[in-house]
Amino acid sequence: xxxxxxxxxxxxxxxxxxxxxxxxxxxxxxxxxxxxxxxxxxxxxxxxxxxxxxxxxxxxxxxxxxxxxxxxxxxxxxxxxxxxxxxxxxxxxxxxxxxxxxxxxxxxxxxxxxxxxxxxxxxxxxxxxxxxxxxxxxxxxxxxxxxxxxxxxxxxxxxxxxxxxxxxxxxxxxxxxxxxxxxxxxxxxxxxxxxxxxxxxxxxxxxxxxxxxxxxxxxxxxxxxxxxxxxxxxxxxxxxxxxxxxxxxxxxxxxxxxxxxxxxxxxxxxxxx
Amino acid sequence: xxxxxxxxxxxxxxxxxxxxxxxxxxxxxxxxxxxxxxxxxxxxxxxxxxxxxxxxxxxxxxxxxxxxxxxxxxxxxxxxxxxxxxxxxxxxxxxxxxxxxxxxxxxxxxxxxxxxxxxxxxxxxxxxxxxxxxxxxxxxxxxxxxxxxxxxxxxxxxxxxxxxxxxxxxxxxxxxxxxxxxxxxxxxxxxxxxxxxxxxxxxxxxxxxxxxxxxxxxxxxxxxxxxxxxxxxxxxxxxxxxxxxxxxxxxxxxxxxxxxxxxxxxxxxxxxxxxxxxxxxxxxxxxxxxxxxxxxxxxxxxxxxxxxxxxxxxxxxxxxxxxxxxxxxxxxxxxxxxxxxxxxxxxxxxxxxxxxxxxxxxxxxxxxxxxxx
Numbered sequence: 001x002x003x004x005x006x007x008x009x010x011x012x013x014x015x016x017x018x019x020x021x022x023x024x025x026x027x028x029x030x031x032x033x034x035x036x037x038x039x040x041x042x043x044x045x046x047x048x049x050x051x052x053x054x055x056x057x058x059x060x061x062x063x064x065x066x067x068x069x070x071x072x073x074x075x076x077x078x079x080x081x082x083x084x085x086x087x088x089x090x091x092x093x094x095x096x097x098x099x100x101x102x103x104x105x106x107x108x109x110x111x112x113x114x115x116x117x118x119x120x121x122x123x124x125x126x127x128x129x130x131x132x133x134x135x136x137x138x139x140x141x142x143x144x145x146x147x148x149x150x151x152x153x154x155x156x157x158x159x160x161x162x163x164x165x166x167x168x169x170x171x172x173x174x175x176x177x178x179x180x181x182x183x184x185x186x187x188x189x190x191x192x193x194x195x196x197x198x199x200x201x202x203x204x205x206x207x208x209x210x211x212x213x214x215x216x217x218x219x220x221x222x223x224x225x226x227x228x229x230x231x232x233x234x235x236x237x238x239x240x241x242x243x244x245x246x247x248x249x250x251x252x253x254x255x256x257x258x259x260x261x262x263x264x265x266x267x268x269x270x271x272x273x
Numbered sequence: 274x275x276x277x278x279x280x281x282x283x284x285x286x287x288x289x290x291x292x293x294x295x296x297x298x299x300x301x302x303x304x305x306x307x308x309x310x311x312x313x314x315x316x317x318x319x320x321x322x323x324x325x326x327x328x329x330x331x332x333x334x335x336x337x338x339x340x341x342x343x344x345x346x347x348x349x350x351x352x353x354x355x356x357x358x359x360x361x362x363x364x365x366x367x368x369x370x371x372x373x374x375x376x377x378x379x380x381x382x383x384x385x386x387x388x389x390x391x392x393x394x395x396x397x398x399x400x401x402x403x404x405x406x407x408x409x410x411x412x413x414x415x416x417x418x419x420x421x422x423x424x425x426x427x428x429x430x431x432x433x434x435x436x437x438x439x440x441x442x443x444x445x446x447x448x449x450x451x452x453x454x455x456x457x458x459x460x461x462x463x464x465x466x467x468x469x470x471x472x473x474x475x476x477x478x479x480x481x482x483x484x485x486x487x488x489x490x491x492x493x494x495x496x497x498x499x500x501x502x503x504x505x506x507x508x509x510x511x512x513x514x515x516x517x518x519x520x521x522x523x524x525x526x527x528x529x530x531x532x533x534x535x536x537x538x539x540x541x542x543x544x545x546x547x548x549x550x551x552x553x554x555x556x557x558x559x560x561x562x563x564x565x566x567x568x569x570x571x572x573x574x575x576x577x578x579x580x581x582x583x584x585x586x587x588x589x590x591x592x593x594x595x596x597x598x599x600x601x602x603x604x605x606x607x608x609x610x611x612x613x614x615x616x617x618x619x620x621x622x623x624x625x626x627x628x629x630x631x632x633x634x635x636x637x638x639x640x641x642x643x644x645x646x
Contacts, residue, residue: 048580069457070622071643081645131318138327139312139644221312222645234552234572235458235623236579 051239060243063228070231073223075247081224082212083251089147089215090208096148097155097204098197104156105163106189118156126150127214134218143215143224150211151204158203162196163189195270198263202256209252225251306613309634310644311627314618315549317508322618323347323603330602331618332626334362336420336510338599339427347601350609352431353629354596359433361442362625363511363593364570366554369586371564372484378499378540380487382565383591385534387436387488389518392534397429409523417516418508428510432597436514438482442592446476449628450574456631458623463578479577481588491538498539504554504566507547511594512567519544550620552576559585567593571625598626600633609637616644 015021035053042052051059063075073081104111104118126149133149134142166189174188216226229244304310314322319331324346333341341347353360365386372379393410400407414425450472453459461472469475505515518534519542525531535542545562548554551572557563559576561584570589577587606612612634619627634641 048582069455072646073643077646135318135321135325135327218313218315218318221643223643227313231622234550234621236552236555236576238580 055239056242059239081222093151101159139221146215155200155204158200162193202259304614308640310616312644313621329615335428353598365591366587381538384488385518389514494539500541504563
């Protein structure tokens with residue numbers, strides 16, 4: 001072996017040891033294994049319910065190129081419609097959960113009043129609300145409200161937990177230095193809660209995407225990925241159904257990925273990690 | 274610096290997103306007068322949504338059409354029979370393997386279906402002379418559908434119950450299948466994958482009157498010949514024959530006291546919970562949860578072709594009803610021309626009601642679009 005070759009191998013090994021390269025390779029390997037396994041199982045099982053990866057890829061490409069003849073929408077339009085609902089539902093949940101969670105965590109009286117109500121509503125699955133929301137909030141806001149209710153509780157729980165876990169020593173220290181109740185809240189409690197809020201947002205986003213099919217099953221106007229999946233499942237086009245599922249997965253990964261970045265950033269800034 | 278940039282980026286993204294959403298929402302969607310808009314609304318909800326003004330009308334089946342009309346929230350713009358005379362609707366389907374293994378059992382189930390259908394037709398025809406049967410019939414329909422006797426009586430006037438299968442049925446099913454292919458709900462490839470050479474060949478095999486013919490030669494028995502797991506639709510009065518054939522109390526004064534018509538023909542019926550729509554009945558076939566089922570012909574066709582398994586290999590062995598659907602609309606719509614720019618609820622693509630809306634709209638020069646697109 002020449003010296004040049006040896007140094008080339010060393011460099012390659014060094015590159016492989018870099019965390020980013022290593023993680024990327026592992027991720028690619030893991031996804032590759034998943035696709036191969038899926039492919040093998042699909043061929044072995046030979047069921048119409050389980051199409052092979054190329055079949056799903058074909059359906060995926062087709063869904064972006066051509067409008068579905070029944071819905072009249074391309075996958076782009078479906079993504080737009082779902083994203084619109086998702087963002088509105090999510091923002092609504094944020095607007096409600098942040099003050100509610102902070103108030104519940106900070107004020108014992110408010111906690112006593114609000115907690116029983118929250119606990120009653122929390123276990124109800126978002127899908128159970130669909131008929132009510134469609135009837136009351138109509139076709140546009142109905143599905144938005146389903147996402148709202150799905151996102152609300154994880155967000156609320158995280159913020160509440162954040163406020164509750166403020167270390168007493170911090171509060172005592174601030175009090176000793178003469179901080180008012182408002183100052184305690186704005187200077188200690190709220191900043192302490194931000195990392196928990198970011199985690200809540202990330203988890204809530206994941207759950208928001210889980211609600212999209214339920215939200216769009218009845219009365220989706222303007223299309224939507226959930227509506228697309230529901231229709232294809234009803235007609236027995238499982239490759240198209242899986243294509244829709246992959247789109248939701250990708251959107252979920254993208255949104256939670258972005259949030260993960262901001263969460264990490266916040267955590268670093270706030271000295272959590 | 275890093276923090277400020279991040280905050281700025283989040284703010285900019287949030288503002289752009291919210292602004293974009295606000296703009297699209299407030300711009301709304303312009304409606305075209307040459308277009309009828311649809312939104313997926315289960316028939317059971319159409320009455321309330323029309324009354325609320327959420328939709329301008331709906332395409333529905335009985336008893337929901339009559340329910341909306343009698344409640345005053347809508348009137349019928351078009352009965353399906355006026356557009357497609359004698360069009361097929363619900364049918365009895367059987368798993369092909371089950372039928373091959375149990376021809377007599379399938380035929381006996383159909384014998385009960387035939388007797389129940391004849392009993393209903395007789396009760397309706399002789400309602401003045403045999404009031405008891407008619408009252409019984411309406412009570413059974415009301416209990417099954419959750420609607421009152423007036424709605425049930427009106428429903429019976431708008432649909433024809435039957436069991437025979439004829440060439441007209443096959444012609445309609447060939448046309449429906451071709452429509453489903455053009456709508457990409459199924460494809461010619463799926464037809465050939467199932468082993469059929471053409472759509473006509475598919476329908477020839479798919480509609481199988483063997484068991485109906487055997488049923489005509491059977492007599493009632495005192496024992497149980499076998500068990501059939503039978504699927505059916507929730508509250509759908511098209512499937513009235515199954516309701517009557519399942520009733521165990523109306524024979525109390527006869528030798529068949531306590532026995533349903535199915536039991537009188539030697540069939541023990543084991544029904545899972547009713548299904549919300551035909552696609553779910555087909556899913557029950559696919560999951561081997563049922564052997565026979567009452568469902569609409571469109572989901573039977575589409576899912577038999579698209580889900581190529583032995584379990585989904587079914588045959589249509591009897592008709593259940595023809596006609597019995599309608600376009601029902603609010604008082605603002607008085608003519609077909611008024612439908613332009615309006616929104617109608619339908620059970621969704623893949624149902625006969627949706628298909629009828631598409632065909633009807635095309636015939637009158639309307640485009641059909643999903644609401645909000």
